[in-house]
Amino acid sequence: MADIIQLLPDHVANQIAAGEVVQRPASVVKELLENAIDAGATSIKLIVKDAGKTLVQVIDDGKGMSNTDARLSFERHATSKIRTADDLFQLHTKGFRGEALASIAAIAHVELKTKQESDDVGNVIVIEGSSVTSQEVIVTPKGSSISVKNLFFNIPARRNFLKSNTVELRHVIDEFHRVALAHPNISFALYNNGSESFNLPISNFRQRIVNVFGNKTNEKLVPVEEDTEVLKISGFVGKPEFAKKSRGEQYFFVNNRFIKSAYLNHAISSAFDGLLKNGTHPSYFLNLTVDPQTIDINIHPTKTEIKFDDEHTLYALLRSAVKHSLGQFNIAPVLDFERDPSLDTPYSYNNKDKADTPKIEIDRSFNPFKEETDSRARAVAYKKEPASSWESLYVGLESKGTKTNQDFSEVRFESEAETVSVFKNDKDVEHIHTTYQLHNKYIVSTIKSGMMMIDQHRAHQRVLYEDFLKNLTVKEAMSQQLLFPLQLHFSNQEIVVIQQLKDDLEHTGFMFSNIREELVEITGVPVGVPESEVSIILEQLISDVENEVPDSNFSATDLLAKSMAKSLAIKTGQSLQKDEQEHLVNKLFACKEPNVSPTNRVTFITMSVDELDKKFI
Template identity: 85%
Template structure:
């Protein structure tokens, strides 16, 4: 039998490795930025075109590379960071595997320009699909410039799996923010399609957070500081009242490396226990410094997951530190009663002043059955006019004779007679009570074949979704004007998302008067939307836009309708009147697709009489 196992060609092996390292343009951004930091750069510039699909360029003023190093840097497993296996547990740098540049060069067109400070000229290297096209001497400033063009040009299937530019750009910005937050001592600049998106000068950690997420973030931050032998914690957590429905602003950095850890995230959530509204998540920007020997960062290709030597101790320390900070800055639930300032004791009252007890005078001779006209002593200081005696009520009745009787016989009562009936006609009972609400969650209605059970939240989502989608399509939504304009504050990136969706939002009933930097001013909202819900709707919308995975045929109007329906739908636990229940049922079955919610979940189930009969067997 012939041998069937063979070695893979280098270009195929590189493409397979690239699948682990490079998943999307954001992966390239992360690797190149980390290389620039390891090169001890003080200024790093990121240039993006078409969300990284056309161009990703990182320019730094680091120490650069020699001609030999520039060539070797694109070989697999070539690195200057480690020399033996023990070095994996003494890592103080970002990259260490030696796979990043080789993987990127296997699936893109790469141009590298680099020069060391002591050299007069630098080196220019051009690689396409792992093949070195040219290596020349070039005049270039100190540092390194890496340009990655036409990502996945030789793997069309992988390129087709990329999402829309909006989604891919969101991932690129996320990676940029993670690296910039971890290194406030480095100047960062970010240019997207020729426009400056970020310009972050050297600053302290708090100012770096404010520069990235907007000026309004400053008032939301609570500092966290803790220093122990095992763990050093520094950074900030957000105040509970500014918690968001999304998990966007949650950052853990271990030894200046961004990580994801559901276990440590639970420690933060438990520290906020009792302070957050249901369905909201706290913001945090925390730096954890531990001994490199106590962690293993070589367990995931993207190095965003870390294995800790003693997670339980870190959990307890982190939770205690956050709770201490929240308590130290008086972030605690309070009972806020309306207080009457007039009841406060004045401070200028004399200590020697005597307070006299009030005197009470009682008229012991008062008799309610005594004729008011009779004279009796009064001890009160005011006089009261004597009321007519009870006999005066009947004066004049005798003179009218039988006419009075006739008048009283024609008196009609306004109140109708109430009749207590225990058993009513069955048909009449069905007409009065057609629906019932169970646990403020389900609406039950009788049908000919048995019983109908409707999930009120999902059903209302379907109704609102089709209404909003029709309004956006037909562009005839009705808007209610606000007496006072509503000013909302978002980060520059969130305002950019709203600006992209402005036209569709206006078709649903929103009226925007101003969109500048970090402020959104709204003068009109869709009919039926309360002012307090506007901020929640826009936050949910931004989160959905950033986290959804739309394809090339994706409709922004569809996602907008889904997001608004999800925010405004009747929530589970809300009690509904009979008329509201019946209206919800009627509107649901007037929809084009009443069976499922916008997220393709069942809105109702039916139980036949036979199924009910089986329950009683």
């Protein structure tokens, strides 16, 4: 029998490797930015077009590459970071496997311009689908400029799996944030379709966070510092009152490398135990410095997951450090119930002289018995006064009485409220209790064939969703004017999303008087929407737009209606009155699709009498 095992060609092997390394344009952004940092760059520019599908370009002022190194960098497992296997456990750089550029070149058009400082001229290499088309000498500044064009041009199936530009750009910006936050000592700039989105100068860690997420972030940060033999922690956590419903602002950096760890995230959440509202998540930006020999960062192709030698110790240290910071800066609740803050001495009065003792003047000639004697004398005098004019009190009484007797014939008594009898006939009893609430979660209603149980949260979502969708389509929503404009603060990226949705939001009843950098001013809200819920609705909407839009054909109107319905629907655990229950049931079955919620979940179930009978067999 002939041999059937054979070695794969290099271009096929590279495409398989690309499937692990390059999932979307954001993956290319991550690899190229990390290469620029490893090259010792102090200034890095990222340029993207069409969310990276058409172009991803990274320009840095690092040390550059020689002619030979530039050519070798596109070979598989070619790297300058590792010489022996032991070097894998002493890593202080970002990329080390040497498969990134080879994988990217296998699925895109790549152009690399690079020059070392000691050289007079540089090199330019053009690669299309793993094959080098040209390599020439070129005049270029010190450093490297690498352009990745037409991603997945030779794998159409992979390109079809990419999401809309809005979603892909969100992933690109996320990767940009992760790298920029980990290296505040490097200046970063991001240009999207020719316009500048971020320009981050060299700064400290706190200032870098503020530059990325907006000036309003500065007042939300609580510093965290802890230095032990095992772990060094530095960074910031967000104050509990600014916790968000999304997990967007959660960053762990281990040895200046962004990682994801559900275990360490739980340590932060437990430190905030009792301080957060249900459904909200704390923000944190924490740098963890550990011995490289105690971690393994080679367990995942994207290197975002790390294996620690002693996770339990790190968990305990991280939890106690965050708790200590929250207590040190008076974020944790005070347990002194008898203390009245209003009685505290203001700081401005600490060093002032004590107040003068008030002086009391006494009238030494005051005699209370003398006044009592005078009052008795006046009372006696009053009794002795003759009642000479008492007859005038009854003048005209006879005529008034006659008129009053005539008016009594026309007196009408106010009708009293009808009192409901405790005992009713059988017909009335059927209509008194048509619905019941079970555990403040389900509404139980009787039907002809048996009983029906309705999930109140999902049912109300369906009702609100169809109402909002109708208002958005017809564009005749009612707006409720606010007495004072509502000012909400958002990051620059969130402001861009709100501006995109401004017209649709106005069709639902929102009214905006001003949208500018990091500030949104609202003068009107949809009827029935509490003012306190506006910020929650917009945060949820921004999160949905950034993370849940499936493709470019997806309707923004539909997404907006779903997001608002999810935010404003009756929550599980909310008690409803009888008329509220019945109104919700009637509104649900007036909908076009009462069977499912906007997220395609069942809103109610039915159980026939026969099924109930079987339960008692």
